[in-house]
Amino acid sequence: MASTERVRTLGRVWRSLALLYALLIFLSWPCAVAGKKKLYIGALFPMSGGWPGGQACLPAAQMALDLVNNRTDILPDYELELIHYDSMCDPGEATKLLYDLLYTEPIKIVLMPGCSSVSTLVAEAARMWNLIVFSYGSSSPALSNRQRFPTFFRTHPSATLHNPTRVRLFQKWGWTKIATIQQTTEVFTSTLDDLEERVKEAGIEISVRQSFLTDPAVAVKNLKRQDARIIVGLFYETEARKVFCEVFKEKLYGKKYVWFLIGWYADNWFKIKDPAINCTVENMTEAVEGHVTTEIVMLNPETVRGASNLTSQEFLAQLMSRLGGKNPEETGGFQEAPLAYDAVWALALALNKTVAPLRAKGWTLEDFNYNNKEITAEIYRALNTSSFEGVSGHVVFDAQGSRMAWTLIEQLQGGSYKKIGYYDSTKGNLSWYGNDKWIGKRNQYIQNSQPYLNNMTAVGCVLALAAVFPLGIDGLHVHRSQFPVVCQFRLWLLGLGFSLAYGSMFTKIWWVHTVFTKKDEKKEKRKHLEPWKLYATVAVLLAIDVLSLLIWQIVDPLHITVEKFTKEAPKEDLDVLIQPLLEHCSSEKMNTWLGVVYGYKGLLLLLGIFLAYETKSISTEKINDHRAVGMAIYNVAVSLTAGYFYICSTKRPHSVIRRLITRGEWQSEQQDTLKTGSSNNNDEEKSRQLERENRELQKIIQEKEERVTELRNQLAERQALRSRRRPSVQNQNSVSSSRAEPPSYSPTTDKQSLPASFSNSSNLYQDEGKLSRNNCHNSRLPLLYK
Template sequence: LSYGSSSPALSNRQRFPTFFRTHPSATLHNPTRVQLFKKWGWTKIATIQQTTEVFTSTLDDLDQRVKEAGLEITFRQSFFSDPAAPVRNLKRQDARIIVGLFYETEARKVFCEVYKEKLYGKKYVWFLIGWYADNWFRIKDPAINCTEAEMAEAVEGHVTTEIVMLNPENTRSISNMTSQEFIEKLQKRLGKNPEETGGFQEAPLAYDAIWALALALNKTSQELVKKGLRLEDFNYNNKNITDEIYRALNSSAFEGVSGHVVFDASGSRMAWTLIEQLQGGVYKKIGYYDSTKDNLSWYNNDKWIGGSPPADYTKVITTFRFLSQKLFISVSVLASLGIVLAVVCLAFNIYNGHVRYIQNSQPYLNNMTAVGCTLALAAVFPLGLDGYHIGPGLFPFVCQARLWLLGLGFSLAYGSMFTKIWWVHTVFTKKDDKKDKRKARNPRGEGKIPGTKIPRGKFPGNSRGIHGLGGLLLGFEGLGFPLGSRCSFWDPIVLLGTWEFTKEEPKSDMDVSILPQLEHCSSTKMNTWLGIFYGFKGLLLLLGIFLAYETKSVSTEKINDHRAVGMAIYNVAV
């Protein structure tokens, strides 16, 4: 019969068939802990334990009970003598609700490291064993390098669960003493501060253990008389007397100074659990829990540094980043002005199409440029639309509008300019062997068009030819759009997801982390399509820059704006 053993292993009847204890098993704390987890809405629990059998078996039992309750132990750390690394791991893993299982001397080491890692405060709750001395964190310990004030700061607000070792009710026990009368008599016998006396808290259990044994022996004596035996005949080989003592202890039920004394089938005491919280450096009772009846008696005097129980993990708040409305309006106004200018240019070009100077600049290609610029500028509006303006259902249409307006606008505007510069380069840049042949046939340059090297009547730049070339190049440059059309059916561009940015800390003092996200149009093979289109358009840009550079010194009246076109191509490339 023991009054201070709490190891769950002692409940094994196969290993310890005749063992009883008035101190409940350490696993009796676990139903209380689970009840508190559920009360405060926590589902993610972390643990740190000293590597001993009693704490390992207790934690295994807690793990099983937590799973049965639909909760989870997310992180599990252990140490033998130095808790520094496990505490750092808990900090790194963002543990918030932490159950600590270790002896008092190790508890001081743990909380010295807790202070160093700042693993305390309003974001954290520690659950400890309640049988430490009330001033355990104030005791000077050469094994730690933290001050008393630092230790007090680190342990503030932690919760303890402890077996009720002293009857909280003022009722008389079988010894005709109340629990308070027992404590008063004990303190007079001790003659010193009870907090400095080892085993003081377990004294009621020891007292009741003696009463349990005495009552069991009395009952055994009465039963042995009926069989013609005596207690004095007991020896360790006498199974009959042993069985009688076992039955008498197993059926014990009386009121002791520690409360109602009764044993379960494994010989462990069944008792209430006291729940306390360290408030202002002093332990305050905040409730009791009776696991046999699943009854939680709550005083509603629990206090939290942050005003309420903390979250069991860092809550991530997703926020969408939207385009600045001032920027969107400003750019939209500029794009609108650009569209108006393009329409004016288009109307001017059409109205004055009969003027020779306009005809020499290839007005049809100029019209294409104006229409392309209009479409490209119009793409500003769908590009600026996001979740601030429209719902998810409209995003597929907006994504398609972005693709077609910007792509088609670029093809028309750049394609028409590319046609002009291609034509000028084709006409005026000849190979050296052809130049030599022309010089040999007409060494004096007679019969040439003024300002050119082209014979009269041989000018290839008639409107039909250049328009045919323009149509051919535009069709070639816009080759991506049949592909884009098929892409729209095979791999439609829709709002598939968001881009996530680095998590940010909120400006206010909140226990959350902000995850900025940006909505975007995408498809399952977006990188493939972008690679094809960017590669194709990029080659045309490079070729256009080359042709513009090659024809920068050419002068002709047939296309009188090709130098301005070359400068425009440079600007587009930039």
């Protein structure tokens, strides 16, 4: 009993001591806080304007300051206090506020601007006052210039971090031509310059580049006029509403267009009523549907406790409590709030890291002024080596003071943003969820057109064209044993090439005919044909060819066939004859096999022509290449028909051998031929010899006839000259008699009075005439000459 009372007494004593200790801490806390030295941070939070990010970023920064000031392990002798103004994201307003911050007590140890246009102004001027500038919402690539902004850091990554992600998406979806529209500010101009360099390296063209200052109407009209389809938009949130109001008016949205926007707008930015536009919420919702955003990962997706001892979800819960129940989608800067929170923690940790080095040099943080470069240098070194886990992820800075992070890819689906992937630009890794959706099933069009069938067509054409090589091989360069192999190889290339090339086209046109010409009795949706059936059809056509060629090769293989032609006449200077030989591949039942193959392929070709004719009037977006397929089938038919007539009207031997035969071999062959009773070749040689003699005799006769005509003319002229010298009566008689007589008459009484040359010519003519007639008789000319 006594022991129990003792225990109770000790318990009451311990509780009394605990209450006394708590009371002492409570009473001493104001004194401890009052004893801390204050460090002032000058901040510009845009509560309104183009990007009202201060609406959520200011509460997040104040949350961080409260936690830092309550920590005893971080700046235990100091208290951070925030002096902030509303910059309205306007450089002009920010200039006036910067003047107030610099020339109004107390001295600020760090400046924290918000949007990029204000950060550019503040960071460029701060170097004159030896001030560190730390931004939570600036994405301008120009701010990465260490020569121009030597003391600038930011937890918001550079906007150029979006560009590798955009290029990767262009490549993923196979887009090679894009367009851009930008607001004329430095942040977007420098971002677009960087994008232009990256797409050029990737082989992508920027075909249209539009910009605007305040009114995007003209720029949007130019986009439509120049047929822009893949459009990258770079502008602030308020300008985004103006742009998409014009987009709705110009109908520059829907299944034909894809928009890429910046992802740091409020989630319902297109639903916010804006007096600057005359479009309804429904209009805006319709215009922005399906657009893709790239956004820096600003909230740690993992459940880890960082430097603030809060997880990202706990941070969001506390931020919602501070916002007093405001809708996050209607609160500007809600997505960037983790960056503002981590920016304060990065500053606090860096300042805490400088306490010891400064103390070693005889300095303290409260000794900071605008002329003290040593303290600024220590703060710079501490920030440059920062590395900690924040609510926005791992916080680390590159050599230009910019945050390095992943990129989140989202798409607006049904009025809300859905995550479709992540991209790590440092490693080039794309993590894809595969839940992207497109208006009108854009990817389904490509799938319905069956691109793999087009690939089969290309492969078949390549095989058919490859048959040119075995077809054109000279037989002199192929060994006799390899000759059938070459012929068989040619046959297989042509057969399989036709089956793949024409079979895939035939399958596609057959599918179009099946789906779009057959009507269901209940008038329901048209029949859908599974893709595997298409590929199975091509496989069946290919199997038929393989089977038929295999049976042909086994049952009746090709072998060399030699065909002799008529020997050619010997040349004048050679004592040889030429024996042409034709070597080609053939089989015992060649015509039968060719008839089977040609008949099967001919029927298939006729059926394809019929299907192409039946579907010529079908118009569908699902298969926008079926008319081209039908035209290709017509072309195949015309080409094969023309090739058939060409082959039938010409003869192109695969290998022709011209064998030289000596005179002795020829005579022995003639004797052998006579002995065997075969004289066909001999008769042909005699016939050709007689024809040559006939042609030579015709030439001689023609020459003699021309000579006779010439001599007759000379004779007539001489007779006319002699008749003038005689008496008139004789003249008349001779003239009448000469006119009555034929031109070839030669009077015998005047033969001695003719010139010697003429007499000799006449004798020569008579002798040659006799010789000519004798020669004709001896060479059997009357039988040949006509």
